[in-house]
Amino acid sequence: MKTKIGDGIGDVPAxxxxxxxxxxxxxxxxxxxxCTLCYCPFYPCRDERFGEWIExxxxxxxxxxxxxVLPHKAGAVDDVISLRDEMGERDLFxxxAxxxxxxxxxxxxxxxxxxxxxxxxxxxxxRMLSRRGWAVIxxxxxxxxxxxxxxxGGREVSMIQELQSRAAxxxxxxxxxxxxLMKPLGDSTSAVYVNGEPVGTYGVTEYYGDFVPNEGRAALxxxxxxxxxxYDFIVMEGAGSPAEINIYDVDLANxxxxxxxxxxxxxxxxxxxGGSFAYAxxxxxxxxxxxxxxxxxxxxxxVRGSTRGLVEGGKILEKITGVPFLGAIPHIELDLPKxxxxxxxxxxxxxxxxxxxxxxxxxxxxxxxxxxPLPFEDVTVVLADAADEISVADAVILPGSKNPASDLxxxxxxxxxxxxxxxxxxxxxxxxxxxxxMLGKNFGAHGGLGIVDVAFDTDNPRPSAKVxxxxxxxxVEGYSVSPSAEPHGGNxxxxxxxxxxEGYHDPDWMVMGTEINGIFDLPGFRDAFLRMIEGFDSPTxxxxxxxRVEASLDALADAVEGSLDLDILNGIFGGSVF
Amino acid sequence: xxxxxxxxxxxxxxxxxxxxHFSKKGMDAVPFKASNLSLLSHRTExxxxxxxxxxxxxxxSGKKPxxxxxPILLRPSGKGSIDVRVLxxxxxxxSPGCKPGAESLIGHALESFDALASRHDLVVCEGSGSPVELxxxxxxxxxxxxxxxxxxxCVIVADIERGGAFAAVYGTWLLTPEKDRGLLKGFLINRFRxxxxxxxxxxxxxxxxxxxxxxxxxxxVDVDLPAEDSPGGGGAFRMPDSGKYLKALDAVLDAxxxxxxxxxxxxxxxxx
Numbered sequence: 001m002k003t004k005i006g007d008g009i010g011d012v013p014a015x016x017x018x019x020x021x022x023x024x025x026x027x028x029x030x031x032x033x034x035c036t037l038c039y040c041p042f043y044p045c046r047d048e049r050f051g052e053w054i055e056x057x058x059x060x061x062x063x064x065x066x067x068x069v070l071p072h073k074a075g076a077v078d079d080v081i082s083l084r085d086e087m088g089e090r091d092l093f094x095x096x097a098x099x100x101x102x103x104x105x106x107x108x109x110x111x112x113x114x115x116x117x118x119x120x121x122x123x124x125x126x127r128m129l130s131r132r133g134w135a136v137i138x139x140x141x142x143x144x145x146x147x148x149x150x151x152x153g154g155r156e157v158s159m160i161q162e163l164q165s166r167a168a169x170x171x172x173x174x175x176x177x178x179x180x181l182m183k184p185l186g187d188s189t190s191a192v193y194v195n196g197e198p199v200g201t202y203g204v205t206e207y208y209g210d211f212v213p214n215e216g217r218a219a220l221x222x223x224x225x226x227x228x229x230x231y232d233f234i235v236m237e238g239a240g241s242p243a244e245i246n247i248y249d250v251d252l253a254n255x256x257x258x259x260x261x262x263x264x265x266x267x268x269x270x271x272x273x274g275g276s277f278a279y280a281x282x283x284x285x286x287x288x289x290x291x292x293x294x295x296x297x298x299x300x301x302x303v304r305g306s307t308r309g310l311v312e313g314g315k316i317l318e319k320i321t322g323v324p325f326l327g328a329i330p331h332i333e334l335d336l337p338k339x340x341x342x343x344x345x346x347x348x349x350x351x352x353x354x355x356x357x358x359x360x361x362x363x364x365x366x367x368x369x370x371x372x373p374l375p376f377e378d379v380t381v382v383l384a385d386a387a388d389e390i391s392v393a394d395a396v397i398l399p400g401s402k403n404p405a406s407d408l409x410x411x412x413x414x415x416x417x418x419x420x421x422x423x424x425x426x427x428x429x430x431x432x433x434x435x436x437x438m439l440g441k442n443f444g445a446h447g448g449l450g451i452v453d454v455a456f457d458t459d460n461p462r463p464s465a466k467v468x469x470x471x472x473x474x475x476v477e478g479y480s481v482s483p484s485a486e487p488h489g490g491n492x493x494x495x496x497x498x499x500x501x502e503g504y505h506d507p508d509w510m511v512m513g514t515e516i517n518g519i520f521d522l523p524g525f526r527d528a529f530l531r532m533i534e535g536f537d538s539p540t541x542x543x544x545x546x547x548r549v550e551a552s553l554d555a556l557a558d559a560v561e562g563s564l565d566l567d568i569l570n571g572i573f574g575g576s577v578f
Numbered sequence: 579x580x581x582x583x584x585x586x587x588x589x590x591x592x593x594x595x596x597x598x599h600f601s602k603k604g605m606d607a608v609p610f611k612a613s614n615l616s617l618l619s620h621r622t623e624x625x626x627x628x629x630x631x632x633x634x635x636x637x638x639s640g641k642k643p644x645x646x647x648x649p650i651l652l653r654p655s656g657k658g659s660i661d662v663r664v665l666x667x668x669x670x671x672x673s674p675g676c677k678p679g680a681e682s683l684i685g686h687a688l689e690s691f692d693a694l695a696s697r698h699d700l701v702v703c704e705g706s707g708s709p710v711e712l713x714x715x716x717x718x719x720x721x722x723x724x725x726x727x728x729x730x731x732c733v734i735v736a737d738i739e740r741g742g743a744f745a746a747v748y749g750t751w752l753l754t755p756e757k758d759r760g761l762l763k764g765f766l767i768n769r770f771r772x773x774x775x776x777x778x779x780x781x782x783x784x785x786x787x788x789x790x791x792x793x794x795x796x797x798x799v800d801v802d803l804p805a806e807d808s809p810g811g812g813g814a815f816r817m818p819d820s821g822k823y824l825k826a827l828d829a830v831l832d833a834x835x836x837x838x839x840x841x842x843x844x845x846x847x848x849x850x
Contacts (some may be wrong), residue, residue, distance in 0.1 A: 099684075113740040190770075241742035246780030275584030275708030275750070279742055282749020305658075313713035320753065 012041055012084055014079045032133030032170040034073035040071040041080060042093045049097070049229045065349070067174050067230045069102075069135040076100040102135065104228035105574050106261035108236035110254060110295070112243075112269040112279035117301035119160045120334070121268050122237045124560035127553050128170035128578065129233050137173065137227050137568035138164030140237040140342070141220045142180040144190065146366040146402060147337070150464045150479035151175055155196025158338060159369055164235070166546075167553045174230075176223035180216060180252075182207075183402050183480040186364060194219050208250045216252055224261045233573065236263055243286035255291045264572050266297045266326065271310060276300050277317050284321045287459075297326040297570045299564065304331045307563070327564040335376075335552040336368040348383045351375025355536050358384040358393035360405035360416060360435070367400035370432060373520045373545040377530060394533045397429040398418065398435025398552070400481070400517065404458070408438045408448070417449055424451055428491040428510040428532045433481060436513035440485070452504045452513050454488045467516050469494035469502055474524025476516065483515035494525075521545040579703035579725050582600050582765075583746035588768035590631030591803070592735050592796070593704045597639035598827045599840050609635030611704040612687035613650035613678075615660075620817065624668070627651050627666040633706060634804065638827055646690035650683055650719070662783045664721055665690070674811040677717045684719050684840040688727060695728075700847055703730055710753035722758050731846045733793060734765040743767055744780050751788045763846045764793040766838070771798045774837060793846075794838030801826040 008339050013036055015040035018025055020035035026032050044063035045051065051065035070076055083092055109125070111118040122138055129136040138161050149158035157178035165173035181193040189203050193216060202211055227234045242254035242265075258265055266285055269276040280298050287295065298317065300310050314325035349359070351374065359371055361383035374381050384390045401407040410416050423429060429451065431439040437456045440448040448456075461482035469476045471494055485503075492501025493514050503514035510532055520526040523542045530536050566578045580596070582589040593609055597837070600607040614629035621627055626645015636643040651663040658674030664686045672678055694701050709721035725732050734750050735777055736743040747765045754762060767777065774795045781792045804818045 111742075112745060113742040115740060142793035241745055243742060244780065245744050245783050246777055273584035273586050274711065275582070275746060277585075277712045278583055278708055278710045278753055279746050279747065281744065281748065281752050282745030285752055286745050286748055310714040313711065316712040436761040 008562060012037065012080055014081065015418045016074060016081060018074070028170055028171070029069045029072050030130050030135055032130060032169070034077045034204075035072070036075045036077045037080065040065065040068075041225050042071070042089065042096075045093055045502040046080040047093075047097065049101070052297070058503070061402040066172065069230070070096065070100060073100045073135070074133065077496060094154075100232050101575070102228070103232040104234070105232065106139075106224070106234040106236055106241070106258075107573055108227065108238060108254075108258045108261070108263040108265045108294075110238040110242045110258075110265050110267045110312070111275075112241055112267060112283045112284075114240050116268045116270045117163070117329070118268050120236050120336070120556060121266070121301065121329075121560065123164045123167040123234050123336070123553060124557045125235045126164050127557035128561050129235070129573075130167070132578065133578065134232045135230075136168045136233040136235060136290070137170060138168060138237065139224070139227060139234050139261075140178050140239070140253070141223075142182065142239060142253040143178050143240070144182040144184060144217070146183060146364075147369050148181060148183070148367070148481065150466050151196065152463045152466060153196075154463045156193055156464050157181060157196055159367075161237075162396075163337060163549070164237075166549065167557070168235075174226065176226045179219040179223040183366070185403055186406065186494045195223070196406070205569040208247070212250055212252055220252055220257060220260055224257070229263070233577075234261065234263075236261060238265075241283060243283040248288070255287060255294070258294050259291065263294065264296045264574075265294045266299060266572065267295055268299045268301050271300050271303045272331075274551055276310065277313055280317060281321055282324055288312060295323055297324050300325045300328040302331050303328050311410055324565075324568045326568050329560055329563040332559050335548045335558055336556070337372055337549075343409055349353070350381040350383075351377075351379055353378035353380050354394045354538070355379050355395075355533055356382055357395045357397060358390045359397045359399055360381050360390065360411065361385045362399075362401055362410055364391035364401050364403040364407050365399055366402045367433060370399060370517050370520060371397070373526060373548075376543065376545075376548070377526070377540050378536075379530065385414070387415040390416055391419045391423065393427065394536070395529070396423060398429075398431040398438055400432055401434030401438070404437050404443060407434070408443065411438070420449065420451065424511060425509045426513065428529065431513040432519070432531065433515055433517060436515060437483065439511070439513050440567065452511055453490055454513065457486055457488045458484045460484065467496070467502070469496050469516060471495075471525040471528060473527070475522055476519050476525050477522055478516040478518030480515045481517065481578065485513075485515055494519075579705055579721075579730045579732045581705040581709045581721055581732050581750070581762075583708060583743075583750050585707050585736060585745075586725050587737040588715055588733045588765050588796070589704050589735050590629075590635065592629070592766060593702050594635045594638040594767065594827060595796075595830060595834075595838075596599055596702050596840070596843065597635045598824065599703070599831060600844070601640045605700055606698045607639045607700040608641055608698045608703055609639060609647050610691055610694055611648045612691070612724045613652060613683065613706060613707070614648050614720075615652040615654070617654060619651055619653070620665070622647075623775070625666045626784050627663055630804070633817060634703065634823065635704075637817070637823060646694055649686050649690035652678060654698065677714070678719075680717045680719050680723060682816050684723060684727065687719055687724060690727060690826065692722070700844075705732075708750065712753065722754065722761070724741045725761050730761065731763045731849070732761045733846070734763065734790070735768055737769050738767050738770040739771075739798070744784055747784055747790075748787065751790065762788070764789055764791045764842070769798045770795050784810065790841065793796055794834065796830070796838060797835045800829045801829050820846060 016036045050068040054064040056062040109118045109122050143158035145158045148156045149162035156174040161177040175196040182190040184190050239253035269280045310328040318325040437443050439451045440454045441450045442455045461484040464481045466479045491505045493505040494505030505512050527540045580589045609632050619627045620633035622643045622645050628648035632648040632782035633643045645665045653661040655661040660672040662669045736746045
């Protein structure tokens with residue numbers, strides 16, 4: 001391996017050998033990557049279009065090209081192999097960058113309403129592109145969500161963009177995929193995160209009046225320019241409807257972002273409630289003419305039964321609006337995490353198993369995708385908001401909360417605190433994140449439930465982080481959001497690297513708490529938790545939930561690919577992409 | 579006639595509110611919906627079989643439910659075929675994939691409507707689904723066809739909860755054939771949460787673009803109203819306690835206060 005620039009290109013294999021599926025790190029960037037040049041022969045290129053200088057603990061000042069995929073493109077590999085002896089390193093690098101550098105093409109998926117299906121269509125497009133070997137990344141400028149994920153480096157972004165990154169095959173996405181994250185706190189205020197870090201609490205007026213025109217616009221521009229300089233395609237997601245003409249000029253999340261990124265747009269309409277053509281035609285017509293030209297296709301989503309009638313209607317719509325009709329996507333059942341609105345308007349019971357796990361559904365519940373893996377076992381998850389629903393459950397989970405103080409008060413008001421105290425020692429009780437704090441002894445006006453002997457300093461949380469831990473010998477992978485538990489004298493639930501304990505576990509009383517989210521994704525702790533339930537003797541699936549998500553992303557991409565007109569789609573993406 | 583921008587926009591609820599408002603004012607109002615596609619129905623004393631929405635609207639208007647309030651019931655009868663029932667009797671069955679012919683149905687609808695219109699001051703009509711389903715419009719009896727046949731003035735109802743309400747209203751107007759647009763007099767925004775003043779700018783634009791008037795913004799009110807559709811189940815519908823139901827409607831009417839212009843609605847209904 002060469003160590004400094006000017007050494008010339010190091011050893012390069014005589015021919016290209018494609019992806020290396022046997023490598024334990026594969027795919028380190030994206031599934032269609034070529035692995036011939038495992039290390040970049042141009043490192044460190046010092047070209048700021050492709051990387052940046054960072055301060056590294058181990059190395060001091062170091063050149064980071066974490067999000068550059070140039071040496072993994074098949075065409076680039078071919079050119080390196082065939083031209084390495086003909087030109088100098090710098091010239092060759094410039095040629096490769098010119099020929100194979102990121103296309104930086106942005107396409108935005110807009111919805112005629114909330115719940116139109118924007119995020120799944122984005123996920124499908126990411127997967128369709130990545131399995132063709134393109135370097136693709138998702139993006140949403142501003143996401144209001146109660147479900148977040150912590151990335152490497154402790155930055156927090158919306159859950160759904162992290163999921164779309166998985167669809168794009170990007171395992172360690174940059175935080176730029178979601179520069180503005182808003183977590184609603186109630187009373188029209190939100191905790192606002194910029195570039196994955198908390199910047200404060202805003203009401204609606206200050207948000208649109210102060211934040212959006214200043215920090216908001218800046219964050220949008222920086223993140224888009226970063227992604228465009230590193231990826232071939234940026235699949236952007238809008239928010240709500242882009243045709244809210246009363247707030248059009250301050251709306252950063254839709255056409256504001258599309259203009260910044262110079263994106264072509266696809267409009268998605270949910271067929272479920274009918275009126276799809278009116279919503280589509282009205283949305284196109286109400287977008288001011290200067291921006292309307294960006295809308296290059298209409299998709300009707302979530303069609304139950306035959307799609308034939310809607311395709312007929314879509315062709316008529318195409319004549320009326322002049323916007324090409326891309327196709328109708330059938331309703332598909334997917335094992336993918338649901339967004340907030342879907343969860344709140346949807347069912348309250350998940351799964352049909354014989355064991356009932358009650359998840360306390362407080363008004364400010366957060367990170368409720370933690371429980372997605374449970375209904376695949378012999379379990380029914382009930383989102384419970386009444387004491388009598390909770391007291392009959394075989395196990396109770398207090399999930400995360402965006403406002404533990406008000407949620408605790410809500411529980412007390414409904415007698416849920418009394419129900420829980422009556423269940424201690426009879427069924428497993430697990431608190432996660434804010435739910436763990438509520439189980440503690442010093443929290444909120446009511447002083448916490450006092451079910452676990454742990455104090456919390458929620459005013460001074462530690463940074464969010466990705467976490468690898470163990471339950472006994474079994475691996476647990478997750479992330480913690482602003483943990484604040486103080487050391488306690490009892491047993492921990494998980495062991496961290498280096499031997500420290502995390503969480504709380506009183507096996508005699510079956511009471512547990514943790515500040516790690518995602519603990520049910522791997523089978524180890526999931527099975528152990530279920531086995532704590534008296535009488536739970538069903539076989540378990542043993543499946544890593546991430547594998548189900550992967551399979552669902554493939555099925556989604558297949559269904560969407562089969563429903564859309566790829567010629568029109570190629571036009572929107574700027575060439576023979578699909 | 580109240581037309582929806584989608585299913586579930588709140589047409590039948592708005593009709594019930596109007597029935598309640600006008601009957602409280604001492605007017606003789608009755609509900610009407612030409613045809614209804616549902617598994618759930620209500621048997622009337624005169625042998626009819628009407629949609630749950632109309633049965634509730636009858637209660638709201640202080641009337642006994644009768645078959646003419648919803649003369650045509652399209653009942654899914656399994657495997658994609660549909661049983662067509664007129665005034666409580668099965669007339670014929672539509673095979674899977676076929677559409678109910680407008681010409682065979684419109685006569686039944688008009689007959690019932692005319693009978694109600696001749697005996698009452700005000701017929702509060704409800705449309706069905708969206709009136710501008712481009713692939714179905716030619717065979718649609720319950721919306722613009724009915725309005726056109728009898729010159730019924732129409733008000734579009736849009737649900738703002740999921741967003742896109744302006745687009746929904748404007749798109750519905752835009753896709754309505756030009757010859758019928760004159761029937762579209764106004765629109766209502768339903769299920770709004772928050773400070774309505776943020777909508778005025780957008781409402782003004784839609785009024786200017788379409789010539790329709792905004793007749794009001796109905797606030798989201800958390801009241802216990804009976805479910806009117808049963809996507810899964812079917813069969814007979816049990817009427818709720820009418821006292822409780824009327825109380826719930828009154829609570830919403832109170833919450834609407836001045837934000838819904840029923841007087842203008844009355845004016846539109848009488849052709850002013």
